[in-house]
Amino acid sequence: MVKRNCDFIGKSLTDISEATGISLSYLSLILSGKRTNVSLGVLTRIGAVLNLSIEEVQFLISQQIKPAIPKKEKMVRDNAEQQEIIEQTLILLEHFDIEKLNLLKSKVQEKSSSDFQLKEYYLLWIDGIVATRNNLYQEAFKFLDRACNFKAVTSNEKRMLARIYGGIGSTYLALSEYKLALKMFKKSLHIWYKGNEAALVYLNLGTLYRRTRKYSNAIRAYTLSLDLGESYFKTLAYSGLGQIYMDLNDMRSARSILLKGYAYSKKNTDKWGCQDILCNLGQYYKLIEQLHRAEFTLNKGLKYAQELNAARSKDFIRLEIAEVHLLQNRGEKAVQIFNEMNREVSQSGDLLLLGSTFLLCAKKYITTFHYEEALQYLNKSYMALTGIGATVEILECCKLLLECHLRKHNSAEVQFYRDEIQKIKNKLKLKIMSIE
Incomplete structure (x- = not known):
C-alpha cells in the first residue's frame, strides 16, 4: 500500500487526466475531496490508471492524499x-x-x-x-x-x-x-x-x-x-415585443405576441418573467378598455411579482392597477395605492418609478379638474424625473405642467414649460441620433 501511495504521489494531474479522460478541473476537485458522490465509473478509471482498487481510491480521496502537482x-x-x-x-x-x-x-x-x-x-x-x-x-x-x-x-x-x-x-x-x-x-x-x-x-x-x-x-x-435565450428570457422577450406593438398601436399583433408569451410562461418551470408578461397583458386590456379583465390580469401579475420578490415589476404593476381604478371611477382605491407607493418608492431612490408615481397621481386630479392638487404632484414628478435627464416621462410631465398652468393662467410658468418642452425634445433627438 505504501508503494502504491508513492506511485500515486509521483504522478501529476496531467498524467492522470490524460490517462483517464477526466478534465483537469474536475479531477482536481475529486482528488482534493471537494467533489463527493463520484460515480463508480470515474473511480474505476482513476483506479485503473493508479493500479488501485475502488476502495483504495476512495480511501486516498477521503484522506486527501494528493498527487505531486507542478507549480503551473x-x-x-x-x-x-x-x-x-x-x-x-x-x-x-x-x-x-x-x-x-x-x-x-x-x-x-x-x-x-x-x-x-x-x-x-x-x-x-x-x-x-x-x-x-x-x-x-x-x-x-x-x-x-x-x-x-x-x-x-x-x-x-x-x-x-x-x-x-x-x-x-x-x-x-x-x-x-x-x-x-x-x-x-x-x-x-x-x-x-x-x-x-x-x-x-x-x-x-x-x-x-x-x-x-x-x-x-x-x-x-x-x-x-427570443432565439438565444432559454426559460424566462423568452418570456421577457415576448413581453418586450408586445410592448412595442402597443406603442405602435398595433393591438392585434400585441395581443397575439402577449398571449403567446403567456402560454409559454405557463409551461415554463421557471416562473420569472410571468409578472412582466401579465403586466403588459393587463396594460393591453386597459388600452382596449376591457377594464375588468385588465384588473384581473394585473392582480395575477402582482401575485407573481410578490412571490418572486420582483420589486420593480411589482411597483409598475401597482401603478397600472391604480390607473385602472381611476378609469373605473374608484379614486379612493387609487389614492390608497398612491399613498403606499409614495412612502415605499421615496425610500428606494428609484427616480423613474418615483416620478411615474407622482405623474399618475397628478393625472387623477387633472381628470377631476383639481389643477392645484395636480400641480403639487406634477412638481414632485418633475423634481424626480429631472434627476435622470431627458426622457419621454419628463416630457409628458412638462406637457401636463403646461396644461395646468394654462388653466391657471400662470403666464410665466407657461412660457417656462414651453421652453422646457422644446429643450427636452432637442435633447431626446440628440440621444436618438447618438445611437444611429
Whole structure:
C-alpha cells in the first residue's frame, strides 16, 4: 500500500487526466475531496490508471492524499474552484437566488487572493448586482465599473466579464444614458455572444431601442433574445415585443405576441418573467378598455411579482392597477395605492418609478379638474424625473405642467414649460441620433 501511495504521489494531474479522460478541473476537485458522490465509473478509471482498487481510491480521496502537482498545474487546480464558483454564480443569477449568491460571496471573502485570483473583481461584481436589484444605479455603476478591470481567459471568466459590461449598460439604460449603454452592450456581446448572457443583453437593447423609438431595431433585438435565450428570457422577450406593438398601436399583433408569451410562461418551470408578461397583458386590456379583465390580469401579475420578490415589476404593476381604478371611477382605491407607493418608492431612490408615481397621481386630479392638487404632484414628478435627464416621462410631465398652468393662467410658468418642452425634445433627438 505504501508503494502504491508513492506511485500515486509521483504522478501529476496531467498524467492522470490524460490517462483517464477526466478534465483537469474536475479531477482536481475529486482528488482534493471537494467533489463527493463520484460515480463508480470515474473511480474505476482513476483506479485503473493508479493500479488501485475502488476502495483504495476512495480511501486516498477521503484522506486527501494528493498527487505531486507542478507549480503551473497547482494554479490550474486552484483556478478550478474559482471557475466552479463563477459558473455557480452565473446559474444563480439566472434564477435570481440572492440568498445563495450571498453565501457564495461569503465563501469567496474567506479566500486569499492567491487562492481566488479574481476575488476583488468577483466581490465588486456581486455588490454591483445587489445594488442593481435594489435600483441603486449610481452605486451599482461604481462597483461594476471597477469589477471589469481584469483579463478574462476561460469561458466562465468571459461570461462573467460579459455580464459585468451588460450590467454597466443596464445602469446607463436606467439613467437614460443611451449612447453609453449601447457602448457597454456592444462590449458585452463582443466578449460573449451566446446563450443567456447574450439573450439578456439583447433584451436590454430591445428596451433601449424602444425607449428611443427605434422600433425596427427593438424588434430585431427582442427577436434575437427570443432565439438565444432559454426559460424566462423568452418570456421577457415576448413581453418586450408586445410592448412595442402597443406603442405602435398595433393591438392585434400585441395581443397575439402577449398571449403567446403567456402560454409559454405557463409551461415554463421557471416562473420569472410571468409578472412582466401579465403586466403588459393587463396594460393591453386597459388600452382596449376591457377594464375588468385588465384588473384581473394585473392582480395575477402582482401575485407573481410578490412571490418572486420582483420589486420593480411589482411597483409598475401597482401603478397600472391604480390607473385602472381611476378609469373605473374608484379614486379612493387609487389614492390608497398612491399613498403606499409614495412612502415605499421615496425610500428606494428609484427616480423613474418615483416620478411615474407622482405623474399618475397628478393625472387623477387633472381628470377631476383639481389643477392645484395636480400641480403639487406634477412638481414632485418633475423634481424626480429631472434627476435622470431627458426622457419621454419628463416630457409628458412638462406637457401636463403646461396644461395646468394654462388653466391657471400662470403666464410665466407657461412660457417656462414651453421652453422646457422644446429643450427636452432637442435633447431626446440628440440621444436618438447618438445611437444611429
